[in-house]
Amino acid sequence: MLKDYIKEKNWIFEEQNEEKLNEISQKFNLPECVSVLILNRCDGGVRQYIENDFSSFLNPFLLTGMQEAVEKIKDAVKNMKTIIVYGDYDVDGVTSTYILMHYLKSIGALASYYIPSRTEEGYGLNERALVDLKQKGADLVITVDLGITAKEEARLCKEIGLDLIVTDHHLPAEGKIPVDTIVINPKTSENYPFKNLAGAGVAFKLVCALSDMNRTVFDYYVPFCAIGTIADLAELCGENRFIAKYGLEKLKETKNIGLLSLLNEAKIDTCDITSTSVSFGIAPRLNAAGRLASADMAVELFMCDNKSKADEIAKTLESENIRRKAEEQKIFERADEIITQNELNKNNVIVVAEKNWHHGVIGIVSSKITEKYYKPSIIISVDDDGNGKASGRSISGFDLFDALKNCESILDKFGGHSLAAGLSLKEENIEKFGKMINEYADKIMTDEILTPKVKIDSKISISDVSLKNASALKIxxxxxxxxxxxxxxxxxIKIKNIRNMADKPHSFVTFSDGADEITVPAFGLKDKIMCFAENDNADICGTLGINTYNNRTSAQFIVRDIRCARKIFFTKDELRALYVVLKNSEFKNSDIQKLSYAMGKNYGINCSKLKIYRMLAVLNDLKMIKLSLDGDTVSVEKDENFYAKTDLAKSQNFNTYSE
Structure with a gap:
């Protein structure tokens, strides 16, 4: 409906330094659109960004605790002590577990692993598991992707005679860092310049140190490190960007039977593996195991040396992923129904609770709710004993962790960061929590925060959408x-043709700038596109890439957003015609299409829904009419200045969208 698209996203254009742009373009022989991208991403290190080579990979012994950890582990291997790698159940945790455990076994260690159950044990070290591992003969536990806040668990290990090494990448809570324990964490290492390694990155660093940077070892494990890094949404800059790039290259050459079975099941071409392949192909299938079943399945896939067995596990992961998506969709639809019925979307923070929603997918549901309404959301699952567990997601400008801290008096536990967090609370406190977090949000939220933002690297023309530029962007x-x-x-650019897909929310639109034409896909934007019409002028933003179809390769511009063109969306003549139509008739509570029809019939002017609305908004700005919109139905009443002489320049809508 039109009302959903009146409020435009805030397009933020990056400032350009023309002198530096020209310097980069000439020095590295790059198109301007590529130089712009590099300048906006490189944080000053242009050559390092472009080359992205081994010089970005830092000495693992710069990490505090690395030397001590290597010595302790080598001593444990030499003396045939039992080593347990204790990991997390997400992709970062699974890949970290495999990297360290497989390497230890390859050098003759008595090594195994332990991953807690998401539903029964939850995240992190737990005392029951540690005691059980000790009773079964464990001598040394090495954590991967967790443990930085396990102060009490570290104390327990000391009491029961269980050696502990913590490798992690999460931020430590004040006063909760394990003491008298070897800790390897870039965020707590003063001499380590790159702080944003994923858990897999830290485990990989440990293996690199243990192997004295053996290149064969490096090349074998770096694909798993890349998968964990990308899946965990670690920042792909600096060292991580090198790990991701080199790891993806080596992933194309992998001989790991389990990984090959997974790639085959996900229908990923090993010759064309990208970060997108990991994010939307590999990661969801590995994550499905830890979300709904057991993360052990994913580790066993990587360990598998039998193709038939590997294929079987990969198929099971595929089935689990399908089940995960179905469960996620069911919960999302029910949560959205509750939101609609109770008008929870009017709140600044959407809090939804229901009995026995699956803990493993409520975080994904929260992401989808936040994406739909562009508001922070918290999805709570309440068990039969009245205990609620929740996952939340936020938007830029609203720190969810700070909001939860403000509500900690009624929370049992909470943790996370500004954009994602988890919490637990009693069922009887849910309503109070909803009120409390919204009272906090009401003081923080502004219209600017609640407006989705699109960061734009630069302006280009239709002629810039070329295979040469798209290929150069691969750098x-x-x-x-x-x-x-x-x-x-x-x-x-002028809309020449709109072609909608009948059974999907997508459109293909042809635009012209007078000299060149281009037809572009607008995925998921059909309803918004339908608010425009042929001959409307529009601005579009999107991505430039390469498309291969029927053995034909070409440049492709994919539209991410569309808005009314600035200054020339409508003319004074069109506005004058609309005014006369209103003057001669009553259009209170009229479908906006009727106004468009009247303009076409009386003046031969055909206008889209958006054009009609933007012109009505001008008259509303000038208090010539009172305007409201419900769906596609406008309510128009003549106001105090309807017959008065007015200055169009006093209208913000006129200044934005017209001459």
Whole structure:
């Protein structure tokens, strides 16, 4: 409906340094659109960003605790002590577990692993598991992707005679860092310059140190490190970007039977593996095991040396992923129904609770709710004993962790960061929690925060959408957090043709700038596109890439957003015609299409829904009419200035969208 698209996203254009752009373009022989991307991403190190080679990989012994850990582990291997790698159940944890455990076994260690159950044990070290492992003969536990806040568990290990090494990448809580324990964590290492390794990155660093940077060892494990790094949404800059790039290259050459079975099941071409392949192909299938079943399945897949067995596990992971998506969709639809029925979307923070929603998928559901309404959301699952567990997601500008801290008096536990968090609370406190967090949010939220933002690297023209430019952009890959795919804007182009897909929310639109034409896909934007019409002028923003179809390769611009063109969306003549139509008739509570029909019939002017609304908004700004919109139905009443002489320049809508 039109009302959903009146409020435009805030397009933020990156400032350009023309002198530096020209310097980069000439020095490295790059198109301007590529130089812009590099300048916006490189944080000053242009050559390092472009080359992205081994010089970005730091000495693992710069990490505090690494030397001591290597000595302790080598001593444990030499003396045939039993080593347990204790990991997390997500992709980062699974790949970390495999990297360290497989390497230890390859050098003759008595090594195994332990991953807690998401539903029964939850995240992190737990005392029951540690005691049980000790009773079964464990001598040394090495954590991967967890443990930095396990102060009490570390004390327990000391009491029961269980050696502990913590490798982690999460932020430590004040006063909760394990004491008298070897800790390897870039965030607590003063001499380690790169703080944003994933858990898999830290485990990989430990293996590199144990192997004295053996290149064969490096090449074998780096694909698993890349998978964990990308899946955990670690920042793909600096060292992580090198790990991701080199790891993806080596992933194309992998001989790991389990990984090959997974790639085959996910229908991923080993010759064309990208960060997107990991994010949407590999990661969801590995994650499905830990979300709904057991993460052990994913580790066993990597350990498998039998193709038939590997294929069987990969198929099971595929089935689990399908089940995960079905469960996720069911919960999302029910949560959205509750939101609609109770108008919870009017709150600044959407809090939804229900009995026995699956803990493993409520975080994904929260992400989808936040994406739909562009508001922070918290999805709570309540068990039969009245205990609620929740996952939340936020938007830029609203720190969810700080909001939860404000509510800690009624929470049992909480943790996370500004954009994602988890919590637990009693069922009887849910309503109070909803009120408390919204009272806090009401003081923080502004219209600016609640407006979705699109960061645009630069403006280009239709002629810039070329195979040469799209190919040159590959220098910026792999894409991810802190290194997103370039977003470009093409301004003031005329819509020549709109073709909608009947059974899908997609459109294909042909645009012209007078000299060139381009047909572009607008995935998921059909309803928004339908608010425009042929001959409307629009601005579009999106990504530039390469498309291969029927053995034909070409450049492709994929539209991410569309808005009314600035200054030339409607003319004074069109506005004058609309005014006369209103003057001669009553259009209170009228479908906006009727106004468009009247303009076409009386003046031969055909206008889209958006054009009609933007012109009505001008008259509303000037208090010539009172305007409200419900769906596609406008309510228009003549106001105090309807017959008065007015100054169009006093209308913000006129200044934005017209001459």
């Amino acid at each position: 910026a890959e792999p894409y991810g957090i802190k290194n997103p795919q370039g977003t470009f804007c093409i301004e003031n």
